[in-house]
Amino acid sequence: MQVPNDLPKEVLEIREDIRTMRIRGAGRIARAVAMALSKAAAAFVGNDVDEFVKYMEETAAFLRGARPTAVSLPNAISFVMRRLREKGIATVDEGKRTVEEAAKEFVEYSERAVDEIGELGARRFRSGDVVMTHCHSSAAAAVLAAARRAGKVDRVYVKETRPRLQGLIAARVLADAGLDVILIPDSAVRYFMKDVDRVIVGADAVAANGAVVNKVGTSVVALAAKEARVNFYVAAETYKFSPKTLIGELVPIEFRDPAEVVGREWLQEHPNVEVLNPVFDVTPAEYIDAIITERGVISPYAAPLILLEEYGVHAWD
Ligand SMILES: O=C(COP(=O)(O)O)[C@H](O)[C@H](O)COP(=O)(O)O
Numbered sequence: 001m002q003v004p005n006d007l008p009k010e011v012l013e014i015r016e017d018i019r020t021m022r023i024r025g026a027g028r029i030a031r032a033v034a035m036a037l038s039k040a041a042a043a044f045v046g047n048d049v050d051e052f053v054k055y056m057e058e059t060a061a062f063l064r065g066a067r068p069t070a071v072s073l074p075n076a077i078s079f080v081m082r083r084l085r086e087k088g089i090a091t092v093d094e095g096k097r098t099v100e101e102a103a104k105e106f107v108e109y110s111e112r113a114v115d116e117i118g119e120l121g122a123r124r125f126r127s128g129d130v131v132m133t134h135c136h137s138s139a140a141a142a143v144l145a146a147a148r149r150a151g152k153v154d155r156v157y158v159k160e161t162r163p164r165l166q167g168l169i170a171a172r173v174l175a176d177a178g179l180d181v182i183l184i185p186d187s188a189v190r191y192f193m194k195d196v197d198r199v200i201v202g203a204d205a206v207a208a209n210g211a212v213v214n215k216v217g218t219s220v221v222a223l224a225a226k227e228a229r230v231n232f233y234v235a236a237e238t239y240k241f242s243p244k245t246l247i248g249e250l251v252p253i254e255f256r257d258p259a260e261v262v263g264r265e266w267l268q269e270h271p272n273v274e275v276l277n278p279v280f281d282v283t284p285a286e287y288i289d290a291i292i293t294e295r296g297v298i299s300p301y302a303a304p305l306i307l308l309e310e311y312g313v314h315a316w317d
Contacts, residue, residue: 004058008043018066030072038103071205113294118142121292135215136170137202139235145177203236207245210285210300222287243311
């Protein structure tokens with residue numbers, strides 16, 4: 001991917017931090033790219049409006065390639081860039097202001113959305129509920145923290161989430177929120193499901209057919225939950241809904257370096273073994289009881305309504 005000329009170092013660093021997962025989780029990724037666009041705009045030197053717009057379009061394309069699956073990333077970029085395109089700016093300064101304001105608005109919306117999801121989601125829980133979660137999702141954690149504050153949930157099983165062990169982040173965050181955390185290996189999901197009342201996870205993308213793309217292993221939790229008749233909830237801001245799925249596109253599943261699974265040394269010692277590392281999987285709508293969004297708690301089958309309301313004709317952009 002071509003790096004636009006004169007892109008400030010901090011924008012390059014944000015992209016690299018997303019690629020290497022120092023910035024991770026769909027919500028944080030979205031907020032980080034919105035801020036990256038704002039920083040890029042501020043750093044532009046010159047008075048030529050067309051040059052500025054071209055530079056911003058190139059920056060947007062460059063940032064879009066940071067990670068492929070979390071649709072919050074292109075959605076955050078579209079939110080900011082649509083403002084710039086629709087505004088019809090007369091000067092570069094106006095363009096810079098437009099980008100900065102749109103990015104700020106997106107970040108504020110996003111932070112508010114997570115809080116609203118927490119409050120709405122907590123209503124689905126009952127006193128004494130035992131919960132299971134997978135990976136670390138700030139939206140799912142917000143629900144659990146709000147449910148804890150409401151005196152409903154005490155205990156949560158957290159899956160370690162190999163190979164990158166995001167479960168350890170979730171365990172720390174949820175313990176800090178006052179929950180009793182039990183960290184379990186991924187392979188123990190079915191063993192413990194009998195003790196669980198509800199599952200809650202986050203999302204990297206919600207498709208028009210209500211399927212949810214989230215950290216690999218989510219679909220296995222959903223299968224075990226369905227077998228045990230345990231409610232399965234997804235916490236997802238509306239900017240995680242994928243407009244392109246309305247026109248039949250599939251959400252790309254990221255495959256990362258096999259060394260994340262077994263280490264570089266093992267790979268070198270076993271050149272005849274193929275190691276694959278898909279990092280997301282798809283949970284079909286029929287396994288999902290509800291998606292908790294900042295606009296309300298919906299059936300996964302209502303995903304197209306959210307998409308049409310949110311993006312309308314822009315789904316085709
Ligand atoms: O799958 C992951 C993170 O994957 P990775 O660690 O590979 O980025 C999270 O469940 C979603 O991104 C939602 O997170 P949030 O609710 O924080 O947006």
